[in-house]
Amino acid sequence: MSMDRLLENIMRKQNPTVAGLDPKLSFIPGHIKEKCFEEHGKNLEGAAAALLEFNKGLIDALCDVVPAVKPQAAYYEQYGWQGMRALAETIAYAKSKGLFVIVDGKRNDIGATMEAYAAAHLGTTDVEGETFEAFGADALTVNGYLGSDGIEPLLKVCSAHDKAIFVLAKTSNPSSGELQDQMLHAMYEPVYRAMGNMCQQWGLKLPGKYGYSGVGAVVGATYPKQLKEMRKALPNTFFLVPGYGAQGGAADDVAPGFDKHGCGAIVNSSRGIMCAWQKEGCDPKDYAGAARREAVRMRDEIMARLGGISLPAT
């Protein structure tokens, strides 16, 4: 099962972190941009080529350190279909290096439309009997506002193609409480808990051998109290934890997301890793080295807090 593969990657590398690949041109060293613009022009194609080359350098430098990468779809979409091609090529390259790929797309819809998103990102697309992988990630982030009609089509594809999803529960941003913290009258619990409970239920259809199902939840590092409460309430729901680093979360804030085995969560850092070369002020040609140094530092900081990671008994 897909989530099992992520857990095994985390265990093997003793690193519960994921590197976000959210490339903007301003994060990319000049020598890469110059080369790509010279080859393709100063246009969306040139920009997309620069994203891909930047990502490949990061993936090469990170692939023996981190278990997973998380490209954020928005950063590719803004460069048009050329950017979406760079997304597909980034995913393929990361997978070829043994990385688990979570596409952060926060997709949501119902019925046949959700089936189309599932085919796009996790399954395959049929063209008159021939089968193609459009984007081919290992997992996709999704938004559960529409209820089960938006999730069931994904569960079928996850089951058939060995994939996983992460449903937004408590997001890391300051205004997440406007809706997510509201108490529900009938349940006397907040919206994010109700969404977490739905994840736990949906997950029953995708059981995993280490106790964590194929339906994970997104719970932000910026709300450690809620993270702790959710970890306790949802024993079979694996957490994707954004908000570490640039958004203010630290090792102490993410620790409550883990179980007693040091398992149960994976912590994302995007700008912290991608822009490490700018923060370090190192030679821009060493941007991937700087990313690796930051990924190692982050791993060591979180692992010092956790002690070690073992897989829950099967």
Add this chain to the structure above:
Amino acid sequence: MSMDRLLENIMRKQNPTVAGLDPKLSFIPGHIKEKCFEEHGKNLEGAAAALLEFNKGLIDALCDVVPAVKPQAAYYEQYGWQGMRALAETIAYAKSKGLFVIVDGKRNDIGATMEAYAAAHLGTTDVEGETFEAFGADALTVNGYLGSDGIEPLLKVCSAHDKAIFVLAKTSNPSSGELQDQMLHAMYEPVYRAMGNMCQQWGLKLPGKYGYSGVGAVVGATYPKQLKEMRKALPNTFFLVPGYGAQGGAADDVAPGFDKHGCGAIVNSSRGIMCAWQKEGCDPKDYAGAARREAVRMRDEIMARLGGISLPAT
């Protein structure tokens, strides 16, 4: 303002309906597919070419009947970046024919990431000082689960580029109530109403000259009672109403979404129009004619119920 342009299109054509462009290969007549597969191969590129040709035929046949089209991003994404190119080309073609284009992407994220989605679909993308339109729709559907942090970046882009958004409030699917109908303890109103109230508030930043702001809401035809209640409660929020036709909504069900001027809502039909040729059993070469006949029938059915459409006084 963008929503004003939509209202004026609706008024001019005396038609408050939007044609969904959600193409699947099984909806496309054989002669189009054969030609495209011959030219490009039986692959994602061939499929994407068939989507585009199918859409162009529909747009040509519909552009003097309907005020707007609504391509659903999922159906293009499932054909990879080649499908996303077909989406961009579909949008450009529809705009060249005077149609208002609503991309149904239900995108959602926060801060810089939401800015990237806004740039992708509504704004422009900067490449070293050169400006490009990645997809260039007139409006985008979005999911407000993350709160204001997910909407504010869109409002800025809408204001700068004369665009609009539609936020999911009460969706048309059977399980929409799992979260959206839950009563909120503090407000003693359901989630969908709270989301509607947020739309009304966010809309204050994008006022329109006919009273409807640039922040619309999605409210399904399958819940006419809620549609009526929302129309009354949200006088400045224009509604995008899915669920007519294939999902079961009829003219009587959508009528409560309109104000006393016959304004205030636009009703979507996707499969009903796209697949009219299959339902009619006509010559597949006349698929666009069948789509037009169904669009006219739908317009006449809804207009008979409304009487006429006038724009609220400015």
